Amino acid sequence: MDRRQRKTREAIFRAFTNLLSEKDFMHITVGDIIDRADIGRATFYAHFETKDFLLKELCEELFCHIFDSMNNEHSDHRHIFNCDAPKSVFLHLFRHLSKNDNKILDLLSGRNNELFLQYFKTNLCKLIENQLPTFNADKNNSLPTDFRIKLIASTFVETVRWWVANGMKETPETITEYFLCAV
Amino acid sequence: MDRRQRKTREAIFRAFTNLLSEKDFMHITVGDIIDRADIGRATFYAHFETKDFLLKELCEELFCHIFDSMNNEHSDHRHIFNCDAPKSVFLHLFRHLSKNDNKILDLLSGRNNELFLQYFKTNLCKLIENQLPTFNADKNNSLPTDFRIKLIASTFVETVRWWVANGMKETPETITEYFLCAV
DNA sequence: TCTGTTACCGAACTGTTTGTTCAATATAAT
DNA sequence: ATTATATTGAACAAACAGTTCGGTAACAGA
Numbered sequence: 001m002d003r004r005q006r007k008t009r010e011a012i013f014r015a016f017t018n019l020l021s022e023k024d025f026m027h028i029t030v031g032d033i034i035d036r037a038d039i040g041r042a043t044f045y046a047h048f049e050t051k052d053f054l055l056k057e058l059c060e061e062l063f064c065h066i067f068d069s070m071n072n073e074h075s076d077h078r079h080i081f082n083c084d085a086p087k088s089v090f091l092h093l094f095r096h097l098s099k100n101d102n103k104i105l106d107l108l109s110g111r112n113n114e115l116f117l118q119y120f121k122t123n124l125c126k127l128i129e130n131q132l133p134t135f136n137a138d139k140n141n142s143l144p145t146d147f148r149i150k151l152i153a154s155t156f157v158e159t160v161r162w163w164v165a166n167g168m169k170e171t172p173e174t175i176t177e178y179f180l181c182a183v
Numbered sequence: 184m185d186r187r188q189r190k191t192r193e194a195i196f197r198a199f200t201n202l203l204s205e206k207d208f209m210h211i212t213v214g215d216i217i218d219r220a221d222i223g224r225a226t227f228y229a230h231f232e233t234k235d236f237l238l239k240e241l242c243e244e245l246f247c248h249i250f251d252s253m254n255n256e257h258s259d260h261r262h263i264f265n266c267d268a269p270k271s272v273f274l275h276l277f278r279h280l281s282k283n284d285n286k287i288l289d290l291l292s293g294r295n296n297e298l299f300l301q302y303f304k305t306n307l308c309k310l311i312e313n314q315l316p317t318f319n320a321d322k323n324n325s326l327p328t329d330f331r332i333k334l335i336a337s338t339f340v341e342t343v344r345w346w347v348a349n350g351m352k353e354t355p356e357t358i359t360e361y362f363l364c365a366v
Numbered sequence: 367t368c369t370g371t372t373a374c375c376g377a378a379c380t381g382t383t384t385g386t387t388c389a390a391t392a393t394a395a396t
Numbered sequence: 397a398t399t400a401t402a403t404t405g406a407a408c409a410a411a412c413a414g415t416t417c418g419g420t421a422a423c424a425g426a
Contacts, residue, residue: 002372002373002422002423002424003422003423004372004373004374004421004422004423005372005373005374008373008374026209029411029412029413030412030413030414031411031412031413039374039375040374040375040376040377041375041376041377041413041414041415042374042375042376042377042414042415042416042417043373043374043375045413045414045415046373046374049414050413050414051413114297114301118297142364143361143364143365146345147342147345147361150341150344150345151338151341151342151365154337154338154340154341155334155337155338157337158333158334158337159330159334161333162329162330162333178326178330181325181326182326182334185393185394185395185401185402186393186394187392187393187394187401187402187403188401188402191402191403212382212383212384213383213384213385214382214383214384222403222404223403223404223405223406224384224385224386224404224405224406225385225386225387225388225403225404225405225406226402226403226404228384228385228386229402229403232385233384233385234384
């Protein structure tokens with residue numbers, strides 16, 4: 001990739017994430033973004049079709065590679081997760097979230113956390129579907145499977161939300177315990 | 184209230200809820216609303232400061248009175264809920280949701296259900312806080328209280344979301360069982 | 367170093383949306 | 397009937413979205 005392209009793209013993402021921690025996505029204008037990124041208007045539209053696509057690509061850059069790496073590790077080194085799954089998988093996830101250059105942390109603690117957690121949830125459901133047999137099925141075994149998956153996903157999301165709202169004081173290990181205790 | 188005012192207000196709400204079931208709130212313009220409501224532009228702004236305030240007032244009209252009535256019944260006739268709380272409270276809620284003139288149903292099954300369930304959740308947490316001692320505390324008793332409340336609220340919301348996504352085929356009684364089984 | 371390619375700039379431009387204003391008209395309240 | 401108020405339609409400035417294009421700077425390969 002051209003160095004110029006890369007720099008502009010990074011400048012746009014940086015400006016955009018800054019703005020997201022200040023105001024609603026809905027009220028951020030393209031003008032705001034190009035002012036803060038210090039680039040021309042035409043340049044922005046050369047990179048992203050609309051503001052919505054910018055959000056989409058940011059989310060993919062943030063989350064999808066996490067899940068991809070997760071799935072790869074899961075299939076390549078299945079033994080790692082099978083020793084005490086699903087604990088390892090979610091511990092892994094919480095660790096990723098807690099250290100990703102503080103970029104994810106900023107976005108998740110801002111006004112728009114629902115926005116990102118929505119994207120997050122979509123990927124999460126697939127992951128949980130694979131892990132489902134390893135979950136303790138004592139209590140809500142009688143519930144429909146798709147319902148159970150969504151419940152676990154929303155519990156995970158709510159756990160993350162509570163975690164970041166309280167300043168992420170707990171260790172990933174503790175939070176994993178909380179999550180597994182709740183689900 | 185002036186009959187003219189009331190009629191315009193209703194026309195705006197009707198047009199707005201129609202549009203909400205068709206496209207994202209973000210992409211609905213004031214022009215769309217006044218066209219469908221068949222009113223003048225100046226009239227819209229005489230009623231609502233912005234599009235966001237219209238959404239806010241719609242949510243209040245839809246949800247807040249439900250919770251108000253709930254809280255009143257709860258304080259006036261405490262015995263009703265104490266016989267087998269928290270079942271009654273949430274059964275009550277599910278019943279409300281399933282029959283409110285199909286207006287709530289439309290909105291909750293549309294593209295913008297996250298939007299409304301967000302408003303919903305805020306009120307829900309207060310209700311759950313009152314009902315908390317009546318919940319089965321066997322499993323996740325060790326978790327922080329505020330965390331437990333948010334978990335229960337998000338489980339309720341996720342239950343509603345799954346319910347409407349599947350066409351609300353289950354009776355309120357069944358869904359209440361599902362919810363209490365999951366929480 | 368030279369050359370063709372590609373990205374960025376910035377300024378202008380069209381079309382859309384927002385929110386306001388105002389005089390004229392219609393409806394409600396007393 | 398008279399007064400008060402809601403609605404209308406049109407026009408308006410300001411903000412915003414998305415496009416176009418000629419000129420400039422940075423890149424990659426020979």
